Amino acid sequence: xxxxxxxxxxxxxxxxxxxxxxxxxxxxxxxxxxxxxxxxxxxxxxxxxxxxxxxxxxxxxxxxxxxxxxxxxxxxxxxxxxxxxxxxxxxxxxxxxxxxxxxxxxxxxxxxxxxxxxxxxxxxxxxxxxxxxxxxxxxxxxxxxxxxxxxxxxxxxxxx
Numbered sequence: 001x002x003x004x005x006x007x008x009x010x011x012x013x014x015x016x017x018x019x020x021x022x023x024x025x026x027x028x029x030x031x032x033x034x035x036x037x038x039x040x041x042x043x044x045x046x047x048x049x050x051x052x053x054x055x056x057x058x059x060x061x062x063x064x065x066x067x068x069x070x071x072x073x074x075x076x077x078x079x080x081x082x083x084x085x086x087x088x089x090x091x092x093x094x095x096x097x098x099x100x101x102x103x104x105x106x107x108x109x110x111x112x113x114x115x116x117x118x119x120x121x122x123x124x125x126x127x128x129x130x131x132x133x134x135x136x137x138x139x140x141x142x143x144x145x146x147x148x149x150x151x152x153x154x155x156x157x158x159x160x
Contacts, residue, residue, distance in 0.1 A: 006076050007048070009046055010042065010044070011042050019046060032150035076155060081153050083153035086123070087124050090144040090145040090146070105120075119144060
């Protein structure tokens, strides 16, 4: 089962290495990893997506709790959460096909961030299915280069 783990850690050198090392030593592949500072510059949020059964996942979280540099762990797998990724696509775009590609970008609320003689670079944010959808459509034009960030996620606000 795919699990989304949000971990608040100290913003210090070596912390990311210790956390990811703990996960990889147990034989789990991290499918997506994003790390950045939070509203408190001494704390970073690490968002990791991994495929693990429930027993193994519980074991990983228990081990993470033992690390001194870990402040809080949240499982965002089943709870209401907001998740996003960012992708950049550099697409073959001859002058004759350019308007078609721009229309696809508009449908997905994506932005054209660079225009070359025979290419367009498109920036799109959204959940995994949205990014996969635009990727599938752009493949027909020829993707020259593509890069995706890892997932970032946070829990939704509770309704008061």
